[in-house]
Amino acid sequence: MTATPGSGISRRGAIGTAATVAAVGWSAGSVTGWAAPSKNGRPEGLHEWMVRAAALRWRRMPGDWKDGPFLGNGLLGVQVYRGATANSVKVMVSHSHVQDQRPQWRAPYGFSRLPIGHFDLTLAGEVTGIDWTLDLWDAELRGTVTTTRGSIRFSMLVHNARTALLISTRPSVGEQEAAWSFTWMSATSPRTKDKPADYTGNPDPTVGSAGDTGYVQQPLIAGGGWTTAWRERRVGSGRLLAAHIVYRFPGELSRTTELAVAEVARTLSADPDDLVREHRDWWHRFYRRSLLSVPDKRIQDFYWIQLYKAACATRAGGPSMSEWGPWYPETGGSWTAVWWNLNVQIATWLIQGSNHLELDSVTSTFKDFEEYLPLSVPPEYRDGQTYALAHPSDWKLRPGAKTVGIPGTSTKTDNNGNLIWAMHNVWLSYRHTMDVSIVRDVLFPILVKAVNFYDHFLHEGGDGKLHLPLTRSPEWADAEDCVYDLSLLRWGCATLLDCLRILRTNHPRAVRWREILQRLVDYPRDSTGVMIGAGKPLTESHRHFSHMLWLYPLHELSWDRPADREVIRTTFDHWVKDRGLWAGYSYAAASSMASLTERPDEALDFLTFFTGGNTINNAWMTPNTMYVEGGNLATESPLTAAQSVLDMAVQSHGGVVRVFPSVSRRWPDVSVQGLRTQGAFLVDADRSGGRTRWVRVRSQAGAPLVLQHGIDGAVDVRDEHGRRLRYRETAIGRIEVPLARGETAVVLRRGTHADLGPRDVPAVGDSKPWGLPD
Numbered sequence: 179m180t181a182t183p184g185s186g187i188s189r190r191g192a193i194g195t196a197a198t199v200a201a202v203g204w205s206a207g208s209v210t211g212w213a214a215p216s217k218n219g220r221p222e223g224l225h226e227w228m229v230r231a232a233a234l235r236w237r238r239m240p241g242d243w244k245d246g247p248f249l250g251n252g253l254l255g256v257q258v259y260r261g262a263t264a265n266s267v268k269v270m271v272s273h274s275h276v277q278d279q280r281p282q283w284r285a286p287y288g289f290s291r292l293p294i295g296h297f298d299l300t301l302a303g304e305v306t307g308i309d310w311t312l313d314l315w316d317a318e319l320r321g322t323v324t325t326t327r328g329s330i331r332f333s334m335l336v337h338n339a340r341t342a343l344l345i346s347t348r349p350s351v352g353e354q355e356a357a358w359s360f361t362w363m364s365a366t367s368p369r370t371k372d373k374p375a376d377y378t379g380n381p382d383p384t385v386g387s388a389g390d391t392g393y394v395q396q397p398l399i400a401g402g403g404w405t406t407a408w409r410e411r412r413v414g415s416g417r418l419l420a421a422h423i424v425y426r427f428p429g430e431l432s433r434t435t436e437l438a439v440a441e442v443a444r445t446l447s448a449d450p451d452d453l454v455r456e457h458r459d460w461w462h463r464f465y466r467r468s469l470l471s472v473p474d475k476r477i478q479d480f481y482w483i484q485l486y487k488a489a490c491a492t493r494a495g496g497p498s499m500s501e502w503g504p505w506y507p508e509t510g511g512s513w514t515a516v517w518w519n520l521n522v523q524i525a526t527w528l529i530q531g532s533n534h535l536e537l538d539s540v541t542s543t544f545k546d547f548e549e550y551l552p553l554s555v556p557p558e559y560r561d562g563q564t565y566a567l568a569h570p571s572d573w574k575l576r577p578g579a580k581t582v583g584i585p586g587t588s589t590k591t592d593n594n595g596n597l598i599w600a601m602h603n604v605w606l607s608y609r610h611t612m613d614v615s616i617v618r619d620v621l622f623p624i625l626v627k628a629v630n631f632y633d634h635f636l637h638e639g640g641d642g643k644l645h646l647p648l649t650r651s652p653e654w655a656d657a658e659d660c661v662y663d664l665s666l667l668r669w670g671c672a673t674l675l676d677c678l679r680i681l682r683t684n685h686p687r688a689v690r691w692r693e694i695l696q697r698l699v700d701y702p703r704d705s706t707g708v709m710i711g712a713g714k715p716l717t718e719s720h721r722h723f724s725h726m727l728w729l730y731p732l733h734e735l736s737w738d739r740p741a742d743r744e745v746i747r748t749t750f751d752h753w754v755k756d757r758g759l760w761a762g763y764s765y766a767a768a769s770s771m772a773s774l775t776e777r778p779d780e781a782l783d784f785l786t787f788f789t790g791g792n793t794i795n796n797a798w799m800t801p802n803t804m805y806v807e808g809g810n811l812a813t814e815s816p817l818t819a820a821q822s823v824l825d826m827a828v829q830s831h832g833g834v835v836r837v838f839p840s841v842s843r844r845w846p847d848v849s850v851q852g853l854r855t856q857g858a859f860l861v862d863a864d865r866s867g868g869r870t871r872w873v874r875v876r877s878q879a880g881a882p883l884v885l886q887h888g889i890d891g892a893v894d895v896r897d898e899h900g901r902r903l904r905y906r907e908t909a910i911g912r913i914e915v916p917l918a919r920g921e922t923a924v925v926l927r928r929g930t931h932a933d934l935g936p937r938d939v940p941a942v943g944d945s946k947p948w949g950l951p952d
Contacts, residue, residue, distance in 0.1 A: 210416030211333065211346035212454040215316045225466045228938050229315040232479035234802060234949035236310040236321070243270070243507050243811055244800040245950055247312045247319045249336040250490030252539075253497070254423060255504030256336055256343060258319060264304040267323060269297040269334070271343060271406070272506035274497040275425040277515075277572055278367065279400035283374050284580045289572035290367035290514040292380070293506050294406060294423060295394065299347075301356045303327030312949065314486045317461045328352030336490075337453060338460045342445045343408075343421040344453070358410055358419055362394045365403075368510030388439045395435050402427030407438035411446055420445045464489055468533040468852035469936045470827060473845050476945035477823065480789055483803050483948060484820035485532060491813060492526070494536055497573035498543040499525050503813045511810040515570035518596040519652050520722060523603050524763055524821075525814035527731070530610040531824040533854040540603045543575065545620045550575040551597065551627070556584050559634055565627035567597035585635045586647030590656070592724075594649055595666040597628040602666075602731065605673060609856040612879035614680060622677040626687065629670045632663065633690065636698075643699040649711075653722040657711020661701050662724040669732045671695050701728065707749025716752060719759035721795075723767045726753065730771050733831040737775050746775060761797050762788050762805055762815030769822035773840035778826065782842040785822050788815070801950055828863075830855035834912070836886040837863045837873050847939035857881035862936065872932045873925045874898075880919035886912045892928040897921065 221227040239260045240246035246259035257270040271294050280288040303325030310321030319334045328350040335344050349356045366379030380403075383396040393407040408421035422441040426434045445453070465485070472478050491503035499522055501513035516522060522540065529537040551565040554577050568577035568591070582596070583589035601621055608616040632646070639645045646667075649660045671691040678684060702709040709715045710725045726749060728734040735742040754768055769784035791799055797807040797815075805815045827850050829836040835855045841848055848865040855861055858879035864871045870888040877883065887893065888911055895905045895915060903923055905915045915923045926932055946952070 208413075208416060208450065210411055210413050210418040210450070211348070212450040215313070215318075215458060223466075224936060224938060225469060226315055226462070228469065228471065228478070229465050229482050230313060231475075231938075232314055232482035233947065234312040234314075234483065235947040235951040236308055236949050237952055238950040239305060239308055240802070240950060242509060243505065244804060244806055245802050247310060247949070248487070248490065248505060248802065248804070249317065249319060249334065250504045251336045251338045251341055252489070252491065252493035253504055254336050254341045254343065255490070255506065256334070257505055258310075258334070261298050261300075263300075265301045265325065267299045267301075267305070269299070269343075269345070270506065270508055271296060271421065271423065272502075272504060273404070273423045273425060274500065274504045274573065276404050276423070278365075278380070279398055279402065279427050281576065281578045283377065283578055284372075285515040285570045285572055285576065285578040286369050286372075286512070287367050287374055287377055287514075288578035289576060290369060291500065291502065291506060292365045292367065293363035293508070294396075294404070295360060295362040296508070297343075297345075297408070297419070297421065298359050298361060299323075299330075299356060300359065301325050301327070301330065302353050310949075314482060315461065315465065316458050317486065317490075325353060330356055335454070335457060337445075338457045340441075340445055340453070341422070342441070343419070344445070344450070345419040346450070347417045347419075348415055349417075354415070358408075360392065360394060360406065360408060362396070362406070363508075365396050365398070367514055369512050369514050371512050386435075388435075391439050391442050393435055393438060395431055397431055398427065400427070402429045403431050403434065405431070405435040405438040407435070407442045409442050409446060418446070418450065461489075464534070464536075468854070469850065470532075470823065470853070471849040471937065471939045472823070473847055473939055473942035474786075474945070475941050476948075477785070477789060479945070479948060480803060480816075481820050481823050484528065484817050485534065487803065487813070488526075488529060488534070488537055488817060492537055492539040494538045495542045495546075496539050498522055498539045499813065500573065501810070501812050501814070505811065507811040509809070513570075513810050513812065516573055518567050518569040518571065518600060519592060520599075520724075520763070521812070521814045523599050524767070524818040526603060527606075527818055527821040528824060530606050531821065531828065531853055531855070533852050533860065535607060535611060535854075538607050540600060541607045541616060541620055543573065544600065544604060544624055547575045548620075548624060551624070553577055554580075554582050554593070554597075555631065556581045556589070558584070559631070563627055564630045564634065565597055565624060566594070566631050567600060568593045569596055582631075585649045590649055592650035592652040592662075594631065595652075595663050597631075598625070598666040598670045599727070601625045601628060601673075602669065606856075610854050610858060612858040612881055617677050617680050622674070622681065625670055625674055625677070626685070629667065629674060629691070630687075632667045632670075633694070636694070639699070641699075642697070644694060644697045645699050651710045651714075651722075652724040654716075654720050654724065655710055655714055657714040659699055659702060659712040661708055661711055662727060664698065664701060665728040665732055665734060668695065668698055668728075669734060703745065705748075706752040707745055719756040720753065721759050721761040721764045723753065723764065723771075726750070726771070730767065730774060736832050738832060738834070743775075750775065758795065760794055761807060762794055762799060762812075763818050765794065766815060766819040766822045769819070770825045773822070773825040773829070776840070778840040778842045779844070781822070781826060781840050782844060785819060788819055801948060803948055824853065828853045828855060828861050830857065830859070833857075833882070834884045834886055835859055835861065835875065836888075837861060838865050838870055838888050839886065841865060843868065844942065846942070849937045849939050851936035857883065859883065862934065864932070864934075864937070866939075871927070871930075872934060874922060874934055875915075875917070875925075876922045877917040877919055880917065883915045883917050883923065884908070884912065885915060885923075885925065887925045889925060889927050893925050894928050894930075896924050896926075898924065
């Protein structure tokens with residue numbers, strides 16, 4: 179193992195302090211706390227070393243969600259920051275299930291996420307300083323609050339399995355009177371745009387107690403509701419607060435309260451050490467599934483934080499990721515539901531390549547809630563064979579009083595492609611696992627009906643081609659033959675035919691899918707490349723890359739094909755020329771596209787501009803790696819920037835696994851382990867001094883392996899026991915290797931040997947921790 183704390187004094191200080199803070203965990207056997215995470219606070223392996231090194235730090239009190247610590251388990255979200263008074267700290271709680279249930283309005287109101295409230299720690303003295311560490315490895319926030327009267331040490335987590343908030347505190351002399359209270363917030367949508375004239379908030383809650391357990395019982399006008407329940411155990415100077423939120427719709431609210439109170443009792447009856455051991459074990463397994471190390475330790479830490487954030491925000495079988503994740507911005511905002519016109523899709527790209535399919539809530543959402551897709555189809559076209567997906571929806575895919583509209587009419591929207599784009603994410607999950615059940619049970623049956631939606635509106639033009647009427651390219655302009663829609667339709671038909679081959683079956687509409695592929699109009703082009711649509715060139719800055727999906731992420735046109743290069747280059751260069759109206763995700767997408775087109779230094783420039791906290795129009799990434807856009811909380815841009823890092827390290831589109839395809843000269847060393855690719859391969863590789871040293875590929879499905887290994891000169895290809903493997907060189911640096919399921923190929927420069935373990939590569943330059951470390 180190589181453990182290089184590669185950002186100088188600031189990084190060593192951060193790691194050392196993280197270990198020290200970890201060591202203040204209470205002794206084993208306490209009923210108000212839990213034991214320290216590891217012996218002497220020392221990391222026990224490379225993954226632990228790197229993830230603990232990525233800890234976020236606070237030496238200044240954060241002001242709100244934009245710079246505070248955050249915790250979560252895919253359902254319960256927590257944010258910590260300054261309280262309303264100088265002697266208080268606020269712990270904001272929220273839950274992905276907590277929403278309204280009034281479908282007579284569009285989802286931003288009818289199914290709006292609703293605020294719950296916050297726990298407030300009121301101290302005897304005014305806060306004079308803090309020292310907090312968000313330890314990603316254990317998914318715990320630990321630290322000290324110092325006041326004019328004393329101090330209080332704490333450790334806080336959202337329990338992974340129990341969906342419980344646990345806060346252990348130890349006040350010093352002078353702060354023994356520190357106390358928790360709960361403040362509820364009005365169960366009203368914070369959105370103000372397009373508010374229905376008859377909209378009213380939900381009634382005020384009932385505040386009560388059941389023995390020593392306090393609760394707030396919040397009813398909904400539509401029925402059901404939720405209860406927040408909590409109790410603090412005190413023994414000596416130790417205290418342990420446990421809180422649960424239970425949401426039910428429909429359901430009798432008194433029963434919901436009984437369940438919430440019982441959950442608190444169940445949690446407090448357990449041994450805290452056992453609870454926390456279970457919690458930590460899940461997170462430790464999570465991080466050990468893969469590894470990525472780069473010389474820019476600020477970017478490396480950012481990458482690990484995005485994995486943590488993604489696991490806080492969503493899980494397979496749970497709600498799909500809303501714009502806010504499980505968190506609720508106390509400052510309010512407009513994005514109160516689930517946005518499917520880009521946001522969910524790009525926010526979840528990183529889960530496949532990072533080998534974290536346990537976070538694939540997109541596939542499970544469509545498997546569980548397919549029944550609601552007809553609700554997005556205009557009533558005139560609800561024939562039982564047509565699906566669509568209007569945005570926003572709730573996490574069950576219900577749009578409320580909205581459909582995708584009818585192309586070619588005044589009701590048209592930019593929603594037509596949402597469903598097919600979401601199916602591309604499902605396709606990626608299939609390709610990265612080769613699990614045929616994903617195709618059989620989710621992708622194919624839904625994609626058939628999604629393509630049918632477009633087929634209702636295809637018409638033959640005077641050129642004999644099939645055309646689309648007026649639709650809208652997301653966030654830019656109306657256009658006939660809109661490229662956004664054409665590219666998704668073309669991908670949909672081609673993928674349906676692929677599905678038939680995978681499932682070894684046929685379908686009565688296969689002839690029509692082939693006809694669409696043969697006759698669908700080409701993408702409109704001019705001197706600037708591919709246009710927005712017919713007669714509609716891109717004439718100003720465009721933050722949404724809707725007219726370029728054929729390049730990324732669909733990979734219909736490929737840099738590997740020389741005939742495609744000119745249109746790719748021209749279109750990309752024209753798009754990036756004017757960035758005046760870009761958003762954060764525009765830079766992430768541009769970085770990934772630059773990586774596809776052999777521009778590694780530009781790819782890194784796009785990435786670091788965004789992660790550097792630069793203001794982009796009305797948006798920026800915050801010190802805690804959240805993202806602000808027009809005052810709104812959003813999660814998608816930083817998460818898709820983590821995919822940009824993966825695109826530099828490994829790509830696997832077009833049936834080729836490419837290792838280190840876009841690594842800048844500024845990153846002489848890179849190490850990866852366990853990155854997942856299409857074809858269900860796991861890739862380990864090492865780059866040193868600007869040259870790829872070795873590559874190891876493990877096959878989980880026996881799919882054909884075509885490997886662009888990037889090693890200079892002749893290579894040796896052996897199995898994991900050192901025996902030579904058959905391979906065929908198909909181009910310079912590209913080989914075909916027949917691997918059965920479970921087999922491994924190791925590729926090295928001929929005549930060399932190497933330590934095939936991952937490493938934390940040396941740093942280039944200094945960096946400081948994320949958060950507010952100074």
